[in-house]
Amino acid sequence: MIETRGPDRIDGSIRFPLKAAGGERWGLAGRQGRADNRSVPSPSRTTETATERRLSPRVVLADDDVLLREGLASLLGRSGFDVVGQAGDGAQLLALVRSTRPDVAIVDIRMPPGHATEGLDAARVIREELPETAIVVLSAHVEVDEAMELLAGGERVGYLLKTRVTDVAEFIDTVERIVAGAAVVDPALVRELVSARRRRDPLDVLSPREREVLGLMAEGASNSGIAGRIFVSEGTVEKHVRSILGKLDLPESGTDHRRVLAVLKFLEAR
């Protein structure tokens, strides 16, 4: 029961331009590798479909709950995404991803047949076969081991509580950031990790502000993202980050997802 919808069957009603600011980010990063099999963009109204085809991230959904999946599909559709297929379990998801080559797969972690971590298993396969595909794993409970496994696979990953989908703007923004290359970990998990009580807590050396910045780093926010969240300049954030890394003896990491992984590992092991 794979429901596939090729790009040629897009209903033209997507109100994408409303989200132009967010769209730009993914529009820049996630796309270059695919330019070959896409039509050349044109600003003209008559080729609107083609324009949207280029700009709308193509997404595949996997969840065994049809109602929720359809709800999510319509939400994404309204928010400027092109839902090219829906799957009810891991095997269908893999078949769909192989045939449609989406920009992002949004996957429920718990699916038939075992209702355990089928989504995570499928994500691993997708990572190996099509590393360019962004993956967002949704789960009712966020567990640090699963987060780290996902992050270890590379960039363009997200690990979120399922309830995040109900905050539409935030969710869409997060998915777009992930498609653009970010690694995102659910704030609830980060909160749990940061607030865990330790006897000799290495986090005690951090100032409250630095703790806040560390939490945002763990959630996968970039320096500019952190700056926006705590209303300081990006330069100040950079200073905080350097200070945190120094105090906690963490290495400077080249990419965002490595930074997230390092921070999570530290928080989990402290």
Added chain:
Amino acid sequence: MREGLTALGRRVGESLMVRTTRHRRFAWAIAVLGPVLVAASLIGLRPSVGLAGYLFATMLVAVAAAVTGGRWSALAAAAIAVPLGDFYFAPPYGSVTFEREGDLFVFVGFVVVVAVVGILVDQLLGLFQQQAALRRVATLVAGAATAEELFAAVTEEVGQQLPVDFVRMARYESDHSITFVAARGTPNEAFGLGMNMKIEEVSVSGLVLRTGQPARIDNYGDVPGLLGQVARTLGMRSAVGVPIIVEDRIWGMMLVGSPAKFPADTEARLASFMDLLSTAIANAESRTELAASRARVVAAADETRRRIERDLHDGTQQRLVSLAMELRAAEGRVPSDLPDARTAFSSAARGLTEAVEDLQEISRGIHPAILSKGGLTPAIKTLARRSAVAVELDLQVADRLPRQVEVAAYYIVSEALTNVAKYAQASLVHVDVHANDSVIELAVRDDGIGGADPSRGSGLVGLKDRVEALGGTITFGGGPGDGTSVEARIPLDGKSLLEAERRRAAAPRS
């Protein structure tokens, strides 16, 4: 003082219970040398002690010989004493002629009395030995011995009592076969511990099963089939079996085999053990059934919790998330000139999301999904992270463990941490979880005010059932000022009472 004497008496008694070769050699020395030494020491007093005095003194010697070596050494003493007595103490001295008729009667009377005393002593000691053996078995029955330990002990006692080398305890199976559940002596593959063999037409096991009575085969020489062949190979001439009857059914039998023919009282001597064994098996079976039923209750409760969690997760939560999304969609369609309606939709959606998050917390309490997914290590780490009191974790669990054990271990740590947070006023709690191939050991100790009453944390008391159903133990400790500790041990292998009993309960019966 009295205890000391009783203990001494028991030790002397027990040293005589089982006659060793050394005992027997000593008895023969008494029997041979005793009458001679008595004669030598009394010869000077001959006029005053007379024949009666000498025979009385040797009677004591014969009793000593009987106690140490049995009736035959007593009779030997008598046999030596008679000619010595006639030679030295019955006139005319210096000859063995039994001249006086009266002396002859005295001698005959002496020998008869010695024989009777010898037999009585033998029987008495036999009874003592049997009582001691029965007492040892009864102690095992009353204690927490496993069925296997008990079977082995009874088999050993039977072997020493009869005495006989080849002893087997066998259980009847529903497919007309027997399984050896305890074995002593004569190692043989076909008759080894745990071996199963068909019941043959001509066999002690077949006879016992047919009649429900003790049975014997006195000569394996003409027994056909494999059994006869094996018996002959083992050099076994005769065998006796007595039924073990548990609650009116023939549960099994005790089998003894020997290269010689068994005396007629063998069946009776064996039977005296069987009543105790029946009681023990009946006890063990009701214990098994109790343990199994506790385990079933716990497993059923776990299954229910898992199902509720699944239903909540796959049904209710998903539905609520869908509804929240629909509300958001509706919110988006509200015309912008109706800001109040928009706000109402928005706050409804937000409330719904919060409700879903609450529901997730509840469902985590009902059954932690992470335990089924990742096992104990990540599950306990999560518990530690969420603990209100700082946790020092020492977690050494390499693999996944049996599901019920994981669940029990998880709840022990979870309940203990909850209690620490509620009552202990502690600043630190140590959680140690170590598992090897055979057992998992858990300890949760805090540095709080201690003096905890385990009954206060009803959750902890509930864990006792869960742990004991798995054949494990759990203890709650710590006086005022010492902090509180919860320690538990749960076996992982098949050696636990539960496993042993479960195997037996699962095994088919006749």
